Amino acid sequence: MRFFFTTFLILSFSLSAGAQMSPAKGKTPAKGKTRAKPKEPWNKTPMLIKDIKRISVPTKGMDRDCLARLKAAGIPYQLFDNVAHVTTPIKPLTTKLGGVVYRRAWNNPDAPWIMECKTVENLILAGPKLQKWGIASMYWNSAWRVTQVEGKNQLSRHAYGEALDVTAIDGSFGYATLVNHWESGSRSPKARALHGVTAALRDSGLFSSVLTPAYNAAHRDHFHIDSPSRTHKLAVKYDVKSLEAPDKTPSTPDMKPDARRDHELQGPLPRPYEPPRSRPRHY
Numbered sequence: 470m471r472f473f474f475t476t477f478l479i480l481s482f483s484l485s486a487g488a489q490m491s492p493a494k495g496k497t498p499a500k501g502k503t504r505a506k507p508k509e510p511w512n513k514t515p516m517l518i519k520d521i522k523r524i525s526v527p528t529k530g531m532d533r534d535c536l537a538r539l540k541a542a543g544i545p546y547q548l549f550d551n552v553a554h555v556t557t558p559i560k561p562l563t564t565k566l567g568g569v570v571y572r573r574a575w576n577n578p579d580a581p582w583i584m585e586c587k588t589v590e591n592l593i594l595a596g597p598k599l600q601k602w603g604i605a606s607m608y609w610n611s612a613w614r615v616t617q618v619e620g621k622n623q624l625s626r627h628a629y630g631e632a633l634d635v636t637a638i639d640g641s642f643g644y645a646t647l648v649n650h651w652e653s654g655s656r657s658p659k660a661r662a663l664h665g666v667t668a669a670l671r672d673s674g675l676f677s678s679v680l681t682p683a684y685n686a687a688h689r690d691h692f693h694i695d696s697p698s699r700t701h702k703l704a705v706k707y708d709v710k711s712l713e714a715p716d717k718t719p720s721t722p723d724m725k726p727d728a729r730r731d732h733e734l735q736g737p738l739p740r741p742y743e744p745p746r747s748r749p750r751h752y
């Protein structure tokens with residue numbers, strides 16, 4: 470007991486001494502030059518997003534069949550070039566894929582809505598299977614994101630535009646978040662919907678990996694789907710030549726990629742903190 474007390478005394482002394490000494494030790498920062506440390510140094514997306522270019526005709530090596538199928542299915546999209554690690558990067562110019570609305574989760578307002586074409590196609594194909602669980606919307610917070618797999622020296626599937634993170638869903642069961650309702654009991658309609666939707670995604674074979682809070686602590690607040698299967702395709706008649714003559718659209722003003730876009734919020738929050746249980750604003 471005495472040992473702990475002495476340690477405590479020494480510790481508190483050295484801490485307070487350190488606190489008093491630090492202003493003298495540290496150099497005074499140059500006026501007007503307070504360099505903000507990047508909040509997520511492991512996240513390369515804010516740097517790489519500056520390099521992307523909007524294009525209208527696919528370049529060599531892109532998945533033309535996938536693009537043509539989306540076009541034939543009437544899914545509007547913006548095609549990009551120079552999106553690091555992504556072969557056929559597109560931004561769907563619709564929030565509705567396969568009858569399910571993809572809403573941006575409130576906690577990551579600047580995440581780019583960019584994915585590999587095949588990921589988008591498989592989300593469309595998954596729609597009817599998800600709707601069986603009464604789902605109306607999926608709240609995503611991360612799509613293309615250049616980071617590594619946690620604890621590994623290996624790029625995440627997000628870097629290839631082949632993964633999506635979902636923090637919440639809504640529908641006939643109400644608004645269900647992974648962090649609050651995943652373990653709310655088998656009788657809870659929200660838990661049933663979350664488990665049903667993730668199981669439906671897994672059973673569909675549309676994505677080879679579906680990771681939920683049951684997988685590890687890193688997924689306690691979202692589920693992650695990745696690696697879209699190449700065997701499932703939209704049943705549409707299409708012609709890859711249709712891609713050579715792009716229509717003048719899209720010209721939605723708010724769909725322009727903004728070079729200043731940052732993955733992290735800068736400055737004060739645009740709105741007060743909302744607890745996770747609340748609904749995010751609608752887009």
Ligand SMILES: [Zn+2]
Nearest residue numbers: 632633634693
């Ligand atoms: Zn993920």
